[in-house]
C-alpha cells in the first residue's frame with residue numbers, strides 16, 4: 001500500500017495578548033504606531049511576529065515581522081537611534097515612519113510616501129452641499145458592479161472587481177451607512193463614491209476609498225463626500241483616519257486637511 005504523507009496542521013497561535021498590547025499602544029498614537037487602520041493588522045496577527053519595544057518600563061513601539069516578506073516598525077518616540085535596532089534580515093518590504101527612514105532608504109530601490117492623517121471629532125465638520133447633487137447610500141446588495149465601474153473610471157491603476165468588493169461587505173468593519181454615492185440629480189447617475197469602515201473595538205473610523213469621476217472634479221464634490229462620511233462616522237467612533245499617497249496629482253492631502261484632518265505623520269513603503 002502506498003504510504004500517505006502526513007500533513008501537519010499547526011494549531012492557531014493565541015494572539016490575544018499581542019492584540020491587547022498592540023491595541024493599547026495604537027490608541028495612544030495611531031499615526032506613529034501603524035501605517036494603516038488597526039483592524040487591518042489585527043486581522044493578520046496570526047502570520048506576524050510581534051516584538052514590543054520597551055523604553056524605561058513602558059511599551060513605546062512595536063516591530064511586526066512576516067518572515068521573508070515584510071516588516072513594520074512603529075514607535076511613539078522620535079529618537080532616531082531607536083530605529084538602529086531594526087534588523088532587516090533581507091526582508092523585501094518595509095513600512096517605516098518618516099522619522100526613521102533615512103538610514104534604511106539606501107538599501108531599497110523603490111520608495112513611496114503616504115500621509116496618515118487623523119480627524120479627532122473634536123469639531124464635527126460642516127456638511128457642505130453642492131447644488132444639483134445629492135448623497136445616497138450605496139445598495140450593497142444590488143449595486144456592487146456599479147461600485148467596481150466607478151472605481152475603474154477614477155484611477156489609472158488597476159482597481160478591484162465586483163467579487164473582491166463583495167468581500168469588503170462581509171468584514172466586521174463593514175458599515176453600510178458609510179458607503180455613499182453622490183448622485184447628479186439632472187443625469188440621475190452617481191458621479192462620486194466614498195467608502196469608509198468602522199472598527200467599534202478600537203473606536204476608529206477609516207476612509208478607504210474616496211473618488212470623484214474625472215469630469216466632475218474641482219466642483220466641491222470631494223469635500224461634500226468626505227464631510228458627510230466623517231459626520232456619519234463620528235456619531236459612532238472616537239476618531240477617523242485616512243492614508244493616501246503623498247505624490248498624487250489630485251492632491252488628496254489638501255482635500256482631507258480642508259475637511260479637518262490633521263497630523264504630520266508620513267509613512268514610507270520601501271521595496272527591493
Ligand SMILES: CC(C)(COP(=O)(O)OP(=O)(O)OC[C@H]1O[C@@H](n2cnc3c(N)ncnc32)[C@H](O)[C@@H]1OP(=O)(O)O)[C@@H](O)C(=O)NCCC(=O)NCCS
Nearest residue numbers: 210211212217218219220221222223244249250251252255
Ligand atoms: C481627490 C479627489 C477625490 C478630489 O475631489 P474633488 O471633487 O476634485 O475635490 P473638491 O472639488 O472638493 O476640492 C477639494 C480641494 O482640493 C483642491 N483640488 C482638487 N483637485 C486638485 C488638484 N488636482 N490639484 C490641486 N488641488 C486640487 C481644490 O481646489 C479644493 O481646495 P480649495 O477648496 O482649498 O480650493 C479627486 O481628485 C479624485 O477622485 N481623484 C482620484 C482618486 C483619488 O486619488 N482619491 C484619493 C485617494 S487618497
